[in-house]
Amino acid sequence: MSDLEYRLARALTDYPIEPSSDLFERVVDSIEADRVRRRSMLRWSLVGLLALVLAITAVLTLTPRVNGALAMPWWILEVATNLVLAAIALWLGPFIKRFGRAYAADVFHDNPQTGKSYIVLTDIVYYLIFTAYILFSVKVAPDRDWADVTPITNVTAGQVTYELSRIGGILLIIGILHGLNIVLMPVLGRLFSLNRRFPDPSAGDRATRA
Template structure:
């Protein structure tokens, strides 16, 4: 046995590690929590798929047909469907980001846990404000002139489909960029908060200097 191995053996034998008395209970609780989470994800996925199928069925059923038998969907149907998709993305993406961002925020704000929790809440508010403002800015209450050269525009056109796809892609791009900036800036903010907490109060520091005159 080498000198390093001998020293490690002595160090470990001097400080025996005893297992935690509630280790088994915590492992069982963790496994059960994981099962509940997986079951919840599966349930909500099935519910979302069922709702999507019902919406598609309702749209296809209620959409009138042209003289040649093809579907002639009114323009407002696609507009309403796009707004519902944007709302669904907001409701799904927000908790998804928050779930995987808690550990990152806890690691960044380990010196200020309460600040980290407040930061997560504030970012949630900003997230939903951005989504709401984007939907209100881009919603259409009348057909756009650029969708088609045919007047009046009553049915869905290729121009409207392109516009609605750009709406969905635009909000995903905005949230992605802002989320990337948040990941980069969060460690900087955590470091600043930690330094601010460690710096002594000037008044207290002055009183301490007065207590020890030269």
């Protein structure tokens, strides 16, 4: 073992490591916060399930029948799809943010505040994309391509296909953007880290003049 390796090994092994004085309190608070988060998720999941059951029951009860078959007005499916898109946005955003904090903290370990700001900015972009997608794809009148008959008053196979493509489209867009974010985040973290390590030229000029 060289002298440098010996000195490094001694410095690392002999360095006094003392636990933080509030370590136990932070662990307890973290466990309690996790319990509260799990209870909240369970509560909202039950509320969402109950709301879904009530909505389906109301639709089946209020929807008229033509020759014994359900004839749902086209706007009911349109409203239901918009509610599904909004529910996906409200559920998927916090889900991605929850697991993205640790990744951002690891990437921006030299700039923790920058990492927090980056997460907030990506949240804003996320909800802007969802809102714009819903507004761009919403229908206030039935599309002529949904059926061969005119006027269209009930749900058709063409409308079902269109609404399913809306849900799949936003999931595809968010998936692609999220993948790009995962790839680009380490690059940005590296750039911010290098920028912080570079000396300030103005400081050198002031030291020279002094």
